[in-house]
Amino acid sequence: MSESDSDWRPTATLTTLQHRARMLQQLRAYFLSRGVLEVETPLLADTATTELHLQSFVVSDPLHPTAQYYLHTSPELAMKRLLAAGSGSIYQICKVFRAGEMGARHLPEFTMLEWYRIDTDYDAFIAENVRLVEDLLREHLNLQPVMQFTYQQAFIEFAGLDPLIADVVQLRAAFASQVPADVSAFAQADKQTWLELILTHCVEPHLPRDRLVVIRDYPAEQASLAALSPTNPKVAERFEIYCNGLELANGFHELTNVAAQRHRMEKELGERQQRKLPVVPLDEKFLAALQHGLPDCCGIAIGF
Numbered sequence: 554m555s556e557s558d559s560d561w562r563p564t565a566t567l568t569t570l571q572h573r574a575r576m577l578q579q580l581r582a583y584f585l586s587r588g589v590l591e592v593e594t595p596l597l598a599d600t601a602t603t604e605l606h607l608q609s610f611v612v613s614d615p616l617h618p619t620a621q622y623y624l625h626t627s628p629e630l631a632m633k634r635l636l637a638a639g640s641g642s643i644y645q646i647c648k649v650f651r652a653g654e655m656g657a658r659h660l661p662e663f664t665m666l667e668w669y670r671i672d673t674d675y676d677a678f679i680a681e682n683v684r685l686v687e688d689l690l691r692e693h694l695n696l697q698p699v700m701q702f703t704y705q706q707a708f709i710e711f712a713g714l715d716p717l718i719a720d721v722v723q724l725r726a727a728f729a730s731q732v733p734a735d736v737s738a739f740a741q742a743d744k745q746t747w748l749e750l751i752l753t754h755c756v757e758p759h760l761p762r763d764r765l766v767v768i769r770d771y772p773a774e775q776a777s778l779a780a781l782s783p784t785n786p787k788v789a790e791r792f793e794i795y796c797n798g799l800e801l802a803n804g805f806h807e808l809t810n811v812a813a814q815r816h817r818m819e820k821e822l823g824e825r826q827q828r829k830l831p832v833v834p835l836d837e838k839f840l841a842a843l844q845h846g847l848p849d850c851c852g853i854a855i856g857f
Contacts (some may be wrong), residue, residue, distance in 0.1 A: 574688055576857075580646065580666060583685065589642045589668065594631035596648060601833035602626045604777060606749075608652040609833065610661070623833070624650035627854060628667050629778065630839040633807070636850060637842035646857065658799065669852040675790045675806040678851035682764055683765055684802060686794055686855070694796070697764035704771045704788070706743040712755040713791030716772065717787050724751060731755045745774055757798045760857055766795040777817045779805035796857075803855030811843035 565573075567802060584591065585779055601609035601623035610624040627633070628645050635643055649665045670678060673686055683699050708716040714727045724747035729736055731756045740747065760766045769792035776789035790806035818835055825832050 566724075571823055572693070573857075575692075579689065580644075580651065584644050587642075589644050589670070590640060592632065592640065592643045592645050593647065594625075594628045594635070596625055596647065596650075597622050598625050598631070598654045598836075599623070599834070600630075600836040600839075601766050601831075602630075603818045603825065603833060603835070605821060605824055605828070605830065608831065610652050611649050611831075626651050627665065629852065629854070630836050632667060632669060632852075633840060633847055634842040636671065637845050638849045642668075642670045644852075664857040665782070666857050667852065669807070669850050671848045671850040673851055675792075675851060678804065678806070678853070679767060679769065679792050682794065682802060682804060682853050683767065683856075686765060686796075690796065695763070696796075697761075699765045699767065700761050701769065702769040702822040704768055704847065707760075707768050708751065711759040712751050716751075720744070721747060727751060728755065734851050745772075748772070748775070755794065757800070760795055760798050762797050764796075765801075766791050768795065774806065777821060778808055778814070800856075802853055802855040804851065807847065807849075809843065809847045811840055811851065814842055814843055 562813060597612060598615065599622055604626075607626045609626055611624040612624060614620045614622065627649055628647055632643060632645060640699075644666065645668070646664065646666050648662060650662050651659075652661060654661050670681070673681075677699075687696060687699070702710065705717055706713060712727055712731070714723060719727070721744050724744065725736065725739075725742075728747060728751050739750070742750075765850070769790075770782060770788040771779075771784070771791040771793075772788060773789045776791035779789040779791040782788045783791055792804050793800050794802040794804075808817075815835075818840075822832055822835070
């Protein structure tokens with residue numbers, strides 16, 4: 554047995570585990586005091602996300618070789634079925650699984666808080682979650698007042714271009730001017746890929762430190778489950794919360810139109826096929842729940 558094989562010690566310190574336990578207690582107390590119901594939905598499903606940037610683990614059943622299941626990348630669709638059935642505001646703390654996500658900031662398995670509030674608006678929901686994250690971090694960080702940018706403002710401020718009107722050539726040039734890297738591998742990349750590269754390499758590293766930063770109003774193409782802005786159809790009511798350049802949370806004013814949702818998911822499946830990514834079955838139970846009627850609500854996923 555090698556020395557590395559014999560190192561059985563957990564990587565988390567006892568202090569970290571104690572902090573984590575207190576934060577979980579704090580979360581449950583927060584939601585209990587506000588009448589938000591804790592729920593639990595299955596980790597194993599017979600459908601998977603159609604989102605291009607998320608890949609699901611496939612699970613086989615040795616006793617039923619033709620059966621195929623997926624570990625969920627998010628509890629979102631199952632929780633929305635509960636919302637459509639009349640659950641009211643709900644939350645869940647669970648494990649999620651995302652294939653291919655391994656690095657300094659990502660693991661293929663992690664814990665997520667996902668929650669939904671009915672009868673609230675986009676701005677109020679952003680403000681509530683900023684307060685929630687600030688309360689969770691207060692013991693660990695001395696945070697300055699929150700700052701807020703639209704996605705468009707953040708790109709203009711930190712990358713020097715307008716993401717809503719720039720074309721692929723302009724995006725590639727902006728990236729190359731700020732990141733000393735070989736971009737030949739991205740010669741065929743589309744606009745959304747370049748926007749993501751600029752966000753992670755040019756915008757996020759320059760976000761203000763020692764405070765929470767909200768980036769809101771993402772391009773409509775980057776928010777397949779969010780409602781479009783009533784004032785600007787080029788953007789959707791999606792926001793993210795950052796701390797020191799690290800994305801902590803991703804939230805939406807949820808899309809409730811079943812025809813629009815089906816169109817977006819089928820379009821994503823077509824793009825998956827073009828990119829030779831796994832083509833997965835649509836979650837027809839989720840779409841049926843939308844057809845029945847999803848209450849007006851906002852939702853957010855917070856990596857724990």
